[in-house]
Amino acid sequence: MTDILLTGCNGMLGQEVHSLAKKTKNTVIAIDIKELDITEQDTTSSFIHIKKPNIVINCAAYTNVDGCETDEDNAFKVNAIGPRNLAMACEEIGASLVHISTDYVFDGTQETPYDEYDIPSPQSAYGRTKYAGERLVAHCCSRSYIIRTAWLYGIKGKNFVSTMLQLAKSGKPLKVVDDQIGSPTYAKDLAEGIMTLVEKPRYGIYHFTNAGFCSWYDFAKEIFDQAGLEVDLSRCTTDEFPRPAKRPAFSKLKNNMGPAQGLPSLRPWQEGLRAYLNEIDC
Ligand SMILES: NC(=O)c1ccc[n+]([C@@H]2O[C@H](COP(=O)([O-])OP(=O)(O)OC[C@H]3O[C@@H](n4cnc5c(N)ncnc54)[C@H](OP(=O)(O)O)[C@@H]3O)[C@@H](O)[C@H]2O)c1
DSSP states (O other), rough: EEEEESTTTSSSSHHHHHHHHHHHSOOOEEEEETOOOOOOOOHHHHHHHHHOOOEEEEOOOOOHHHHHHHHHHHHHHIIIIIHHHHHHHHHHTTEEEEEEGGGGGOOOOOOOOOOTTTOOOOHHHHHHHHHHHHHHHHHHSSSEEEEEEEEESSSSSSHHHHHHHHHTOOOOOEEOOOOOOEEEEEEHHHHHHHHHTTOOOOOEEEEOOOSSSSEHHHHHHHHHHHOOOOOOOEEEEEGGGGOOOOOOOOOOBBBOOHHHTTOOEEEEHHHHHHHHHTTTTT
């Protein structure tokens, strides 16, 4: 009997969840696509029936937001069919499923922060496939947690912070988008939130981001200030920096569900960033 089965354990969030889960009393099986491709229904079902976890935490995903635009079928397989396969198998053995989703399920036109039960309206292929995944998980598994997060960065993998630090080394002037607003979230803080949430059965949809919000420009400025780097940084608009996938202009997530049940909020995003920069010795 396994307490936790973690999929996508080599990813940015997966490796943070893995290192935390290992420190608990739970037995943990951590796997990635080499051990199990979650898009394969029969293999996924057999794997879960054999391992019999109490909780599956799904950190596997197709996360290349722009890449999804030209590869939506594959993105759908990983972001919707894969979670559906996990959800069905979890339901069959009575396990819970934690599934991670995104602020990109919203269109970003609302003027107030999105709460857990605002109606999604994804504007990109990535957002559509992730929203389909959410619906399939909720439909197929009666013990599911759907956790939406945003603007993730962590030790493993390329992310906005590592990209900014890399670009700063070039000494060239930098322009960063100032008309998209969201909540930068440290993957380690999110992992802690997930592990606290699943201590008891508290199924439902959750928004988990570090507290506060900013634009990508504000985020870049804070990165350089905290890292003590002098960078010639200026603001630009989304129109000046076109990308294949449309991003929501305002995707601040209101974290209602956790605090409503007495769970601690994640710390302010600036503090998460400080912890991350310390961790990477910057
Ligand atoms: N990154 C963000 O800014 C962000 C923001 C909001 C929400 N999220 C959500 O947070 C979750 C974690 O994101 P992340 O950034 O940690 O992702 P990530 O670093 O891209 O990790 C995803 C992992 O899933 C694996 N994977 C891909 N296809 C698979 C398959 N068919 N079967 C099994 N494993 C597979 C990947 O392997 P390969 O690398 O070999 O493909 C990778 O190890 C995702 O659900 C994502 O949608 C992320």
